[in-house]
Amino acid sequence: MQALEIERPPRSEAELLERASALAGRTLGELAQALAITIPEDPRRSKGLAGRLLERALAADAHGAPEPDFRQLGIELKSIPLDRRGRPRESTFVCSIRLADMETAYWESSRVRRKLARVLWVPIESAPDLPLPNRRIGAARIWSPSPEQERILREDWETLVGHIACGEFENLTAHRGRYLQIRPKAAHAGIRERAHDEAGAPTATLPRGFYLRARFTAGLFGDS
DNA sequence: TATTGATCATAT
DNA sequence: ATATGATCAATA
Numbered sequence: 518m519q520a521l522e523i524e525r526p527p528r529s530e531a532e533l534l535e536r537a538s539a540l541a542g543r544t545l546g547e548l549a550q551a552l553a554i555t556i557p558e559d560p561r562r563s564k565g566l567a568g569r570l571l572e573r574a575l576a577a578d579a580h581g582a583p584e585p586d587f588r589q590l591g592i593e594l595k596s597i598p599l600d601r602r603g604r605p606r607e608s609t610f611v612c613s614i615r616l617a618d619m620e621t622a623y624w625e626s627s628r629v630r631r632k633l634a635r636v637l638w639v640p641i642e643s644a645p646d647l648p649l650p651n652r653r654i655g656a657a658r659i660w661s662p663s664p665e666q667e668r669i670l671r672e673d674w675e676t677l678v679g680h681i682a683c684g685e686f687e688n689l690t691a692h693r694g695r696y697l698q699i700r701p702k703a704a705h706a707g708i709r710e711r712a713h714d715e716a717g718a719p720t721a722t723l724p725r726g727f728y729l730r731a732r733f734t735a736g737l738f739g740d741s
Numbered sequence: 742t743a744t745t746g747a748t749c750a751t752a753t
Numbered sequence: 754a755t756a757t758g759a760t761c762a763a764t765a
Contacts, residue, residue, distance in 0.1 A: 692744090
C-alpha cells in the first residue's frame, strides 16, 4: 500500500464514501504502515486504534470535538468489529454524557441525535484469534436512522436522561434501553463526575456514556 | 456466550 | 478534567 498523505477533508458525502470504499480489502496493518503508525502488540493497548487509523486515512476534521467527525458534512465515522457471521462483536460508543446538564437537555438538540443523524459505518473483520494488523477493512456504508428507529432511539434517550435528571443513578444500569444504553465511560471505576442527586443537590458519580447495543447495530448489517 | 461494568490510548 | 477512539474482562 502506498504511503498515505494526509488529505483535505472530503467535500461531499460521495467523496467520503469513495475514499472509504477504496480502503475495503486492505488490512489495518497495511493502513497503519501507510500512515507510519505502530500497532502495539498488547491488544489492551490498541483499543480504539481502528477508529483512529480510519480518522487519519479519511481526514476527519472534528479532532476530538463533541461533534460529527466530518463537521462540514455532518457525518459521523464509526468502525464496527464484525465476527465471521457478520454480526457486531461489540456495542458502539456514541458520546459521553454531561450528567449535570441533563435536566435541561432535549432530544432535538442532543449529541446522540446529532451524531447518529448520518453515520459512515466501516466494518472491520474481527475475531479473538485474529491479530489487529491482520484484520481487513470491509465495505463502508452510509446510514441514517429510519423514522421508526429514531422514534425508539428517542424513547430510550428520554427515559435514560429522565433518570439522570432525577438523580436516580442506581437506575442507570446497562440493562435499560432497547437500542441505546448507558454504561461507564472512565479511565477506571474510581473516577467521579459532578452531578445532581434526587434533591437537586451537588453530588458525584461515575462518568457515563451512551452506547448502541450490538443487537441494534446487527440489524444494520443485513443477516441479523 | 451474550451482556455489563471496567479499562486503555490520545488529544485539548 | 473532558472529549474522542473503542475493546477488554468479569459476570450472569
